[in-house]
Amino acid sequence: MNAEFFKQFADIPVREIQPGFFSKIIHTKANTIAFLEVKAGCAIKSHQHVEEQYSFVIEGQFELTVDGNPQVLDANTFAIIPSNVFHSGRAVTDCKLLDIFSPVRMAFKYD
Numbered sequence: 001m002n003a004e005f006f007k008q009f010a011d012i013p014v015r016e017i018q019p020g021f022f023s024k025i026i027h028t029k030a031n032t033i034a035f036l037e038v039k040a041g042c043a044i045k046s047h048q049h050v051e052e053q054y055s056f057v058i059e060g061q062f063e064l065t066v067d068g069n070p071q072v073l074d075a076n077t078f079a080i081i082p083s084n085v086f087h088s089g090r091a092v093t094d095c096k097l098l099d100i101f102s103p104v105r106m107a108f109k110y111d
Contacts, residue, residue: 015110018044020091025108032105036097038062043090051101053081060095064088 012024020042026033032051046065055064057073064071064079066087073079081087101108
């Protein structure tokens with residue numbers, strides 16, 4: 001396997017980025033990709049960041065509030081959060097999420 005192009009998902013360390021939010025994070029030159037597992041009831045307080053965020057629910061339900069507008073997301077819905085817009089969220093059930101940030105989310109650079 002050519003390591004320049006192909007990677008092992010198992011080699012990515014799991015980081016708890018917020019209590020109950022466990023993430024495997026990949027950085028490219030232009031994006032940050034975060035695969036998250038979140039325990040039911042865990043929440044992230046309202047915040048904003050310069051990066052655009054694209055949020056997808058792979059499994060479960062996650063209530064996301066963007067600019068004061070709450071919406072329960074599931075595998076059939078996703079959110080596009082513009083730069084510097086306040087947002088918060090809470091896992092309604094145990095869930096698996098995929099968040100993509102553009103440009104790279106520097107706050108998630110650990111190395």
